[in-house]
Amino acid sequence: MTTAIRSEFDQGIALTPRPGGPGRYDGELGAGWQIGGGINGGLLLAVAGHALSLQHPGHPDPMSISGYYLSASRPGPVTVGTEVIRGGRSLSTGTASLSQTDEQGRSVERLRVLASFGDLGAAEGEVHTSAEPPRLPPPDQCIGMEHAPPQLIEQAALLERFDLRLDPATVGWALGQPSRNGRIQGWFRLADGRDPDPLLLLLVADALPPVTFDLGMPGWAPTVELTVHLRARPVPGWLRVVHSTRNLAGGYFEEDAEIWDESGRLVAQSRQLARAPRPA
Amino acid sequence: MTTAIRSEFDQGIALTPRPGGPGRYDGELGAGWQIGGGINGGLLLAVAGHALSLQHPGHPDPMSISGYYLSASRPGPVTVGTEVIRGGRSLSTGTASLSQTDEQGRSVERLRVLASFGDLGAAEGEVHTSAEPPRLPPPDQCIGMEHAPPQLIEQAALLERFDLRLDPATVGWALGQPSRNGRIQGWFRLADGRDPDPLLLLLVADALPPVTFDLGMPGWAPTVELTVHLRARPVPGWLRVVHSTRNLAGGYFEEDAEIWDESGRLVAQSRQLARAPRPA
Known part of the structure; x- marks a missing residue:
């Protein structure tokens, strides 16, 4: 299964399953997502989130996702490994790791992620928001x-x-x-x-x-x-x-x-x- | 090495290294830390943080620590496993897992943690705090x-x-x-x-x-x-x-x-x- 390419963002987080490696994917970090010499951390989190969303049928949405940034990512190939920690009724929890190969051919981990996925479409209950949206000019x-x-x-x-x-x-x-x-x-x-x-x-x-x-x-x-x-x-x-x-x-x-x-x-x-x- | 027992809290987070298992520890979740039928999540995070602080010489303090709660912890024995992900100059990152044995003798994971440790004593630089402490009566x-x-x-x-x-x-x-x-x-x-x-x-x-x-x-x-x-x-x-x-x-x-x-x-x-x- 390859993700349909609809926009630059979907292309940026596209993943190809690794043959023989369940829960492992290959991706490509595009040069267009660079900032200050590395790849933007939000894009990396979205790549990890995308991989994890594929592990949890029925729980497509990251309810909570935490990324720890280990080294600066560079444009080029990236591999994503995932591990399902626990599958629950309303939430599933997993971990993901993004790695790249350095100039010496060594695998270097860029990002480690922990996340719980659920279904935002199934969310019920009252909405009590005391936070206020920012007042912005048009x-x-x-x-x-x-x-x-x-x-x-x-x-x-x-x-x-x-x-x-x-x-x-x-x-x-x-x-x-x-x-x-x-x-x-x-x-x-x-x-x-x-x-x-x-x-x-x-x-x-x-x-x-x-x-x-x-x-x-x-x-x-x-x-x-x-x-x-x-x-x-x-x-x-x-x-x-x-x-x-x-x-x-x-x-x-x-x-x-x-x-x-x-x-x-x-x-x-x-x-x-x-x-x-x-x-x- | 056993942690010196000084107070109920130190006793609550005390860890005994597992023979033959580097980075693995045994602890005991005291009934005195219960709330609403389980063990308090902050105490569990402190147990995980304690184990990780022992993995990172020179980086004793959790600068950032994230815990994902998987199932309700009960009073009794707990095992803690740790993995060092990356040791850096100013920060080291690791993961910890707390597990207990259920009535059927199966190991059940309670908490998965990701954290970066550093040295708060070495922190330098200006302090610019616009947050204000709460005004409390004495x-x-x-x-x-x-x-x-x-x-x-x-x-x-x-x-x-x-x-x-x-x-x-x-x-x-x-x-x-x-x-x-x-x-x-x-x-x-x-x-x-x-x-x-x-x-x-x-x-x-x-x-x-x-x-x-x-x-x-x-x-x-x-x-x-x-x-x-x-x-x-x-x-x-x-x-x-x-x-x-x-x-x-x-x-x-x-x-x-x-x-x-x-x-x-x-x-x-x-x-x-x-x-x-x-x-x-």
């Missing part, structure tokens, strides 16, 4: 990446895959005037128009520029750990995304993301621990 | 567990291990008047006076009553996943703890915890995904 009044500093685009090929419109109130950093509030927010959709689904939300959780830009700290911020909780299946259309941090200390910071769909539903919450950019 | 003006409803204490032996003083403003639920803000906060220390350290913070991240009590939903809330980020080593003394939720939907809710030490430092941030209590 997309056409937000800042597209065509206005981004060239040195940002240069290091972030993946931005060309996105139709990302940032709230003007949170892009002062692009003009050398960061708000220092620790918040970046905006509208997100894929440039090729593919609609959001749970696997895409894993990418979106790590899609905005590092929130440290807004603290006046340019430079890339490598992810140590990223956990995403999927809370509902998104409806088609734009997503609203907020990234924020409340504690940068000792060389690390947390980056929280909330993702809202066009119906106004909070569809994903995530938190990552990342290394603070080094002073220039 | 401990002697807060509500001790001696005032808790008997049916709560009955199901939560672990509360006797704690000196927990809840903010009167967030305990209306105990009188049938939940605030419905989704917030419970208070002071925490161990009843036997043992001072906090990083492993204890793993327990504290899951130590308060479920925040769903404050939404008017009594009943226990099984944890699906719990990730704790340790941000600094705590100084001796009281801890301030805030549990909050912003989204209960489709039968699940997230519970965020912040833990502050007596010096006013934010020492840990955690988030868990839990199942909402079923309507009575």
Whole structure:
């Protein structure tokens, strides 16, 4: 079974089963998903999530997925191994590992993932959300990446895959005037128009520029750990995304993301621990 | 090497190496750590964290630790297996698994853990915290567990291990008047006076009553996943703890915890995904 290729994202997470290796797959990390010299961590999490979704019949959706980033991924072939830990009635839990072969021909692990899968379509029960979606100007009044500093685009090929419109109130950093509030927010959709689904939300959780830009700290911020909780299946259309941090200390910071769909539903919450950019 | 027994907590996480099994340990889950019929998830995470801290010389502290809860733990023997995934300069990553033997003599996995360890004592760099510690009345003006409803204490032996003083403003639920803000906060220390350290913070991240009590939903809330980020080593003394939720939907809710030490430092941030209590 090979995944149908519908969009750049589906191509980015496509997997070919390895002959003779149940639960093992080959993939290809496209150069178009690079950022700051490596492959975007959200895309890697979506690759792992895709492999795990194939292990759990009846439980297609990552309810909770945690990735620990071990070394910087490079464009090129990637192998994915999975292990089913437990199959339950409403949740199944498994682990996945992404590896690449280095210049010396050695296998190097890039990412280890633990996740519980379920069926968001079967989710029942009341919705009690005290979180509020970000108030954003309409997309056409937000800042597209065509206005981004060239040195940002240069290091972030993946931005060309996105139709990302940032709230003007949170892009002062692009003009050398960061708000220092620790918040970046905006509208997100894929440039090729593919609609959001749970696997895409894993990418979106790590899609905005590092929130440290807004603290006046340019430079890339490598992810140590990223956990995403999927809370509902998104409806088609734009997503609203907020990234924020409340504690940068000792060389690390947390980056929280909330993702809202066009119906106004909070569809994903995530938190990552990342290394603070080094002073220039 | 056997861990020195200093307090009930140290006894609760004590491990004996398994002969011939490197990285494998035997422990004992004490009946005193029960809550709602199982062993408290924070204590289990601390047991796993203890085992992993022994695998990573020079990296004693869990910088980020994620636990996926597979089945309800019972008082009695537990075995812990560990695997070192990667040893790095500033971080080492490993996995741990807690298992118990069921009535039929089968090994049943309770908890799978992924974690990156480092040295919080070596953490350098500025501290930029926009989060604010909770404003609490002094401990002697807060509500001790001696005032808790008997049916709560009955199901939560672990509360006797704690000196927990809840903010009167967030305990209306105990009188049938939940605030419905989704917030419970208070002071925490161990009843036997043992001072906090990083492993204890793993327990504290899951130590308060479920925040769903404050939404008017009594009943226990099984944890699906719990990730704790340790941000600094705590100084001796009281801890301030805030549990909050912003989204209960489709039968699940997230519970965020912040833990502050007596010096006013934010020492840990955690988030868990839990199942909402079923309507009575």
